[in-house]
Amino acid sequence: MLTSVPPETRETSAPAAFLNAKAAWRWPEYLFWLSAFALILLLPNRHLLMNEIAILGLFALSLDLILGYAGIVSLGHAAFFGVGAYAAGLLTKYGVTEPVTGLLISGALAGAAGFLASFMILRGTDLTRLMVTLGVALIFHEIANRLDWITGGTDGLLGVAPSAILGRFEFDFTGRTAYVYSLSVTFLLFLAARRIVNSPFGLSLKALKDNRLRAATIGIAPNRRLIAIYTLAAVYAGMAGALLTQTTQFVSLEVLDFSRSADALLVLVIGGSGYLYGGLIGAIAFKLMKDTLSAMTPAYWIFWMGFILVILVLIGRDRLVAGIARPFAPLLRLIGGRRP
Amino acid sequence: MLTILFDGIAYGMLLFVMAAGLAVTLGLMNFVNLAHGAFAMAGGYATVVLMTRFGVPFLACLPLAFLFSAALGLVFERTLYVRMYERSHLDQVLFSIGLVFMAIAAADYLMGSSQQNIQLPSYLQGRITVAGVGIGVYRLFLVVICGLMALGLQLILARTRFGSQLRAAVDDRRVARGLGIPVGTVFAITFAFGSGLAGLGGALSAEIVGLDPGFPLKFMLYFLIVVTVGGTSSLTGPLLAALLLGVADVMGKYLVPQLGAFIIYAMMLAVLMIRPQGLFARGR
Numbered sequence: 242m243l244t245s246v247p248p249e250t251r252e253t254s255a256p257a258a259f260l261n262a263k264a265a266w267r268w269p270e271y272l273f274w275l276s277a278f279a280l281i282l283l284l285p286n287r288h289l290l291m292n293e294i295a296i297l298g299l300f301a302l303s304l305d306l307i308l309g310y311a312g313i314v315s316l317g318h319a320a321f322f323g324v325g326a327y328a329a330g331l332l333t334k335y336g337v338t339e340p341v342t343g344l345l346i347s348g349a350l351a352g353a354a355g356f357l358a359s360f361m362i363l364r365g366t367d368l369t370r371l372m373v374t375l376g377v378a379l380i381f382h383e384i385a386n387r388l389d390w391i392t393g394g395t396d397g398l399l400g401v402a403p404s405a406i407l408g409r410f411e412f413d414f415t416g417r418t419a420y421v422y423s424l425s426v427t428f429l430l431f432l433a434a435r436r437i438v439n440s441p442f443g444l445s446l447k448a449l450k451d452n453r454l455r456a457a458t459i460g461i462a463p464n465r466r467l468i469a470i471y472t473l474a475a476v477y478a479g480m481a482g483a484l485l486t487q488t489t490q491f492v493s494l495e496v497l498d499f500s501r502s503a504d505a506l507l508v509l510v511i512g513g514s515g516y517l518y519g520g521l522i523g524a525i526a527f528k529l530m531k532d533t534l535s536a537m538t539p540a541y542w543i544f545w546m547g548f549i550l551v552i553l554v555l556i557g558r559d560r561l562v563a564g565i566a567r568p569f570a571p572l573l574r575l576i577g578g579r580r581p
Numbered sequence: 582m583l584t585i586l587f588d589g590i591a592y593g594m595l596l597f598v599m600a601a602g603l604a605v606t607l608g609l610m611n612f613v614n615l616a617h618g619a620f621a622m623a624g625g626y627a628t629v630v631l632m633t634r635f636g637v638p639f640l641a642c643l644p645l646a647f648l649f650s651a652a653l654g655l656v657f658e659r660t661l662y663v664r665m666y667e668r669s670h671l672d673q674v675l676f677s678i679g680l681v682f683m684a685i686a687a688a689d690y691l692m693g694s695s696q697q698n699i700q701l702p703s704y705l706q707g708r709i710t711v712a713g714v715g716i717g718v719y720r721l722f723l724v725v726i727c728g729l730m731a732l733g734l735q736l737i738l739a740r741t742r743f744g745s746q747l748r749a750a751v752d753d754r755r756v757a758r759g760l761g762i763p764v765g766t767v768f769a770i771t772f773a774f775g776s777g778l779a780g781l782g783g784a785l786s787a788e789i790v791g792l793d794p795g796f797p798l799k800f801m802l803y804f805l806i807v808v809t810v811g812g813t814s815s816l817t818g819p820l821l822a823a824l825l826l827g828v829a830d831v832m833g834k835y836l837v838p839q840l841g842a843f844i845i846y847a848m849m850l851a852v853l854m855i856r857p858q859g860l861f862a863r864g865r
Contacts, residue, residue, distance in 0.1 A: 314670060383842055544690070546679075550682065553679075
């Protein structure tokens with residue numbers, strides 16, 4: 242295709258046009274967000290569940306940034322979720338009760354943790370990275386467990402009472418404020434992520450994911466980019482954690498559990514990775530599924546979760562997603578999904 | 582002090598037997614199998630059931646636990662794992678996590694969520710004193726059994742025809758197949774044997790670490806540490822890593838209990854930072 246373009250236009254506008262075409266908004270995206278916001282009014286008594294979906298969606302989105310765009314398989318992404326959650330809890334408890342301020346500080350702290358941890362994932366193979374991410378999460382879990390005079394240990398952190406958002410919107414019992422708050426934060430962060438992955442930086446990440454050696458030979462410095470995206474993903478995860486703390490007014494060790502990291506992976510498997518909406522769509526499917534399953538078999542829903550994972554992988558994620566998505570293929574293509 | 586050291590060695594030996602199968606699948610075949618602990622748990626539960634329901638003596642349970650887990654491993658390898666060898670690491674991770682979840686829920690459903698304990702026969706209880714060092718009889722038993730296992734494994738891998746076939750199949754599947762080595766069968770036997778060892782380890786460990794449905798998740802990391810820290814080129818590396826891990830873990834828990842599991846995690850990260858290929862790996 243490029244050969245048919247006159248050289249001078251290729252020189253100046255083709256890359257920019259390519260990026261712009263990728264970054265253009267398509268109508269299903271408007272539809273997706275419009276319906277998400279419309280649910281504030283349409284389903285007034287399911288706000289608590291939808292709040293959880295929004296938070297899980299944001300968390301999965303942050304994992305998608307490193308898994309789908311940089312190809313880092315992480316088994317310990319909950320570490321940053323936990324840092325954000327505890328930071329928000331402690332901030333609220335000891336003075337900074339305004340949620341948005343707390344959110345920003347928590348995100349920054351989680352980002353700092355991610356920045357430090359990112360140096361450990363630069364070397365080694367997939368397996369080493371797997372172990373390092375897992376190890377970091379376990380260390381954080383252990384720290385939170387041991388520092389029980391600060392974190393409450395296994396009892397959890399009680400007495401987290403955030404004040405009104407921006408001094409104006411109080412949290413209510415139906416979870417309406419919580420949902421609006423979480424959804425707005427998720428939306429804004431999504432916009433930022435969308436801007437970033439469609440930028441030249443995002444493209445260079447994809448090049449790194451496909452073939453790191455080749456990317457390095459055409460002058461893309463891998464390490465700096467990996468550190469940047471890992472830090473960014475940590476910020477996002479931390480903010481998701483902070484949202485959970487502020488809207489549930491409670492933090493427990495559970496925010497750092499291994500199963501939380503595994504959940505995020507499962508969400509991405511369901512939704513597909515590498516096009517940002519996977520985390521959000523997957524979060525909806527995952528939460529609804531988990532709700533139904535745990536209503537059916539309260540103790541053993543984890544079995545069915547495992548079962549779904551095994552089946553998804555065995556049949557082949559791509560093939561299954563393609564099979565289900567075929568009717569929606571034009572839709573998915575419009576929001577930038579991979580072609581089935 | 583030396584008693585603690587000896588306990589640590591016994592624990593390390595136990596970890597090695599449990600992780601030996603993983604050292605082959607993950608280390609040599611480069612297959613990320615996070616569900617290895619599930620086979621160990623199966624062996625442990627088999628022992629518990631055999632001893633409490635059917636009154637089988639402890640020593641007779643051990644080979645049965647081995648056979649049970651090996652059979653389970655064989656079935657899973659032939660039906661499920663065989664499809665996963667060529668997949669990406671992400672697929673393998675997801676697949677085996679799914680298996681872990683299923684194993685946890687299944688164990689919970691079949692056996693209940695409470696911790697199971699087994700009653701050791703009296704001749705394995707108690708302590709003896711050798712040269713002023715108190716040594717638990719069962720710990721001694723563990724060291725002997727696991728030491729023999731380690732030795733046997735090394736001999737099988739290095740000296741027998743099967744061992745060389747396995748090493749060839751791992752090095753290059755296609756060429757090995759071209760030479761007439763039944764690669765699929767070799768892998769299946771290896772996987773079953775590794776699962777059996779894990780089951781044996783699970784049976785042996787039931788007394789020391791207890792057995793509950795969370796077992797596969799709790800020990801997943803230990804196994805992975807043994808393999809990654811030990812390096813992936815031989816069995817000697819994982820053995821040394823297992824001993825190191827066992828000693829560090831037991832000593833840490835006795836001497837500085839307030840640090841908890843912190844020591845081994847930090848140690849693992851440090852090793853992986855400095856030598857991503859593992860402590861005892863050949864340079865590649």
